[in-house]
Amino acid sequence: MKSWCTPLYEGTFSVGLDKKFFSIPRDGKPAKGALKISLNPFLIVNEKRVILIDTGIGSFGEDTGVERLFENIERHGIADYEVTDIFMSHLHYDHMGGLAHQNSGFWELSFPQAKLWVSKDDWARVMAKEEFYDTEKTEFVAFLDARADLYFLEAEDQPYPEIRVERIGGHTQFHQVLWYKDEDLNLMMAGDVMATRAQVNRVFAAKYDHDPEQSKQQRMRLAREAYEIGVTILAYHDEVCSMFRIVDYDPKLGYVTEPVSGGRP
Numbered sequence: 001m002k003s004w005c006t007p008l009y010e011g012t013f014s015v016g017l018d019k020k021f022f023s024i025p026r027d028g029k030p031a032k033g034a035l036k037i038s039l040n041p042f043l044i045v046n047e048k049r050v051i052l053i054d055t056g057i058g059s060f061g062e063d064t065g066v067e068r069l070f071e072n073i074e075r076h077g078i079a080d081y082e083v084t085d086i087f088m089s090h091l092h093y094d095h096m097g098g099l100a101h102q103n104s105g106f107w108e109l110s111f112p113q114a115k116l117w118v119s120k121d122d123w124a125r126v127m128a129k130e131e132f133y134d135t136e137k138t139e140f141v142a143f144l145d146a147r148a149d150l151y152f153l154e155a156e157d158q159p160y161p162e163i164r165v166e167r168i169g170g171h172t173q174f175h176q177v178l179w180y181k182d183e184d185l186n187l188m189m190a191g192d193v194m195a196t197r198a199q200v201n202r203v204f205a206a207k208y209d210h211d212p213e214q215s216k217q218q219r220m221r222l223a224r225e226a227y228e229i230g231v232t233i234l235a236y237h238d239e240v241c242s243m244f245r246i247v248d249y250d251p252k253l254g255y256v257t258e259p260v261s262g263g264r265p
């Protein structure tokens, strides 16, 4: 069996200063002063494992639910209980919201058979908080802490032969980049440090980052490495092209990218 990867496009949102996520069409405009943010968890299937990288916003948007993630997985012929492993780039709710839900009136794990792989230090940081955003999300992480099959990752770790994680910081203190390599796939997912296709050519320090300068340096380093080794970049927040490769470098134009098509071969 050949291994494969696909984005699970969850939607495009207008996100204002109040941090609320309102669905808008993919080609729509955000509200005045708001950002346009798309969400793409990723599904990787190989001989031994069914892996999710980040899980979308779940029910924490204004009109969202974990059903969207379930539908997206089912469309690829996978059931929720078949997911074996979930890796988190970092612990922001638009990346981890799909981990649990209250569809039957009480908290339940969305992927009951899955191991949940998180940065050990990032998990400790979240658990040390009196409140995680608000009451509902505080309950959500406490539920995960008690019930999820948690596995903790060190700053440099390789939980499986095909998966390696590396702490890069920047967007959050313990943000991780995930590298995946087997005979069929060569992938890199750097969460919000490289969140869109356009970011490979933008040198910027963003106020929304925990450490803007670190994020900038890592983004430049990862783009260079991604080009050198020909890895496919998984861009969680890209609107139209969440899987792409850097195929060339032009001194005037910068990196040249091309889309990579995902899905079951």
Ligand SMILES: [Zn+2]
Pocket: 092, 094, 095, 191, 192, 237
């Ligand atoms: Zn994000």
